[in-house]
Amino acid sequence: MQYESTLEFARAQDEADPLKSYRERFCFPSLGTPELVYFTGHSLGLQPKTVRAAVELELDEWAKYGVEGHFHSTNPWYSYHELLTPPMAGIVGAKESEVVCMNSLTTNLHLMFVSFYRPTKTRYKIISEAKMFPSDRYLLETQARFHGFDPDDAIIEVAPRDGESLIREEDVLEAIDANAGELALVFFGGVNYFTGQLFNMPRLTEAAHAAGAIAGFDLAHAAGNVPLALHDWGVDFAAWCSYKYLNSSPGNVGGIFVHENHGRNFELPRFGGWWGHDKVTRFQMKSGFQPMEGAEGWQLSNVPILGMSAMKASLDIFAEASMPALRKKSEKLTGYLEYTVDLLAAAFPDADISVITPREPGQRGCQISMDVAGRERKLFDDMIAAGVIADFREPCIIRMAPVPFYNSFEDVFTFGKVMRNLLAQGSGK
Ligand SMILES: *Cc1c(COP(=O)(O)O)cnc(C)c1O
Numbered sequence: 122m123q124y125e126s127t128l129e130f131a132r133a134q135d136e137a138d139p140l141k142s143y144r145e146r147f148c149f150p151s152l153g154t155p156e157l158v159y160f161t162g163h164s165l166g167l168q169p170k171t172v173r174a175a176v177e178l179e180l181d182e183w184a185k186y187g188v189e190g191h192f193h194s195t196n197p198w199y200s201y202h203e204l205l206t207p208p209m210a211g212i213v214g215a216k217e218s219e220v221v222c223m224n225s226l227t228t229n230l231h232l233m234f235v236s237f238y239r240p241t242k243t244r245y246k247i248i249s250e251a252k253m254f255p256s257d258r259y260l261l262e263t264q265a266r267f268h269g270f271d272p273d274d275a276i277i278e279v280a281p282r283d284g285e286s287l288i289r290e291e292d293v294l295e296a297i298d299a300n301a302g303e304l305a306l307v308f309f310g311g312v313n314y315f316t317g318q319l320f321n322m323p324r325l326t327e328a329a330h331a332a333g334a335i336a337g338f339d340l341a342h343a344a345g346n347v348p349l350a351l352h353d354w355g356v357d358f359a360a361w362c363s364y365k366y367l368n369s370s371p372g373n374v375g376g377i378f379v380h381e382n383h384g385r386n387f388e389l390p391r392f393g394g395w396w397g398h399d400k401v402t403r404f405q406m407k408s409g410f411q412p413m414e415g416a417e418g419w420q421l422s423n424v425p426i427l428g429m430s431a432m433k434a435s436l437d438i439f440a441e442a443s444m445p446a447l448r449k450k451s452e453k454l455t456g457y458l459e460y461t462v463d464l465l466a467a468a469f470p471d472a473d474i475s476v477i478t479p480r481e482p483g484q485r486g487c488q489i490s491m492d493v494a495g496r497e498r499k500l501f502d503d504m505i506a507a508g509v510i511a512d513f514r515e516p517c518i519i520r521m522a523p524v525p526f527y528n529s530f531e532d533v534f535t536f537g538k539v540m541r542n543l544l545a546q547g548s549g550k
Pocket residue numbers: 225226227228254256257310314339341342362
């Protein structure tokens with residue numbers, strides 16, 4: 122696509138955008154800054170305007186029915202989580218029986234590890250990416266220790282080569298191959314939170330299986346961002362949060378995927394709770410845990426209705442807009458941001474600007490991580506003060522997510538204009 126760095130071009134793109142009306146359906150924060158460009162959907166998605174009424178409905182039902190709301194409210198609480206399953210299964214490319222919304226991400230990963238990280242004396246190694254999100258590193262470290270292994274021995278991190286910022290797929294495949302005899306698990310993020318690199322999940326899954334290992338993914342930055350086909354790819358398990366690209370509200374409930382190959386395997390060790398117990402006999406309150414079939418058999422507790430009502434409102438919009446349409450816009454919009462950063466890099470060579478996110482659209486979602494090695498953090502602070510909201514990671518990486526639901530081409534143009542001014546003024550020098 123041929124991009125141009127003019128307001129006219131950006132506005133014409135927005136005018137022609139089939140998803141343009143969705144922007145009106147989100148609440149934009151007002152931070153008292155001159156421009157407001159929200160590029161932090163990678164950390165907390167914006168609030169859909171339908172969320173308030175959805176939460177208020179449940180507050181009203183609670184006021185009206187008390188405990189009877191479990192069975193008599195408009196959307197009975199007893200089975201409320203089932204309403205989230207169809208749209209969520211659509212987002213991650215799964216059968217409905219393979220998905221359930223519950224708990225939060227790190228908790229869910231530990232529960233998945235109970236079932237899918239079953240190390241033996243000889244087969245106990247985990248291959249993952251270097252510089253994973255800290256919670257995932259703590260997960261791996263404490264899981265290895267829990268099973269009596271030294272994390273330094275059990276965890277193999279595949280890192281970018283010297284002088285590079287992305288992980289090469291061939292290096293991951295080679296590590297899997299080289300450790301095949303000792304490998305228990307390949308565990309990767311679908312999209313790396315720092316660089317925005319999208320990993321080839323079907324290829325990694327295939328390689329893990331060929332080595333006799335399990336393949337699991339943390340989809341925090343992938344769910345609602347990139348196309349996923351977890352079932353067809355044969356992924357064993359996955360977990361994700363819903364407050365980033367899924368716009369479900371801060372800290373809200375996450376989701377899990379368990380492939381149907383495992384969903385009926387009642388021999389797998391797992392931790393049990395009454396909500397994962399066979400629905401038919403749940404209220405007989407007897408001992409003897411009998412898990413439900415499918416992902417629901419990993420549930421522990423009855424569900425937080427207020428949070429889930431916000432999530433339902435958000436997922437309904439996803440179902441309406443559809444992932445393929447969102448992805449189509451996402452590729453164009455992210456390409457426009459990449460182009461804009463490249464122009465800045467060319468205009469201000471002293472700022473040493475580079476894009477560390479993959480250049481190939483098939484290897485990224487809606488994220489551009491921009492390295493501004495020649496300037497200090499002050500540049501980022503000035504950018505925030507000017508109303509472009511992004512986030513900052515050491516040493517000088519600015520992470521931006523142009524989210525197809527609510528960001529526009531004009532947002533990207535505004536970012537370029539703000540940065541040109543700041544760089545010209547010598548901000549962060
Ligand atoms: C955001 C994120 C988390 C956060 O975990 P919570 O348990 O929801 O707090 C974990 N891992 C990754 C990769 C993330 O991006």
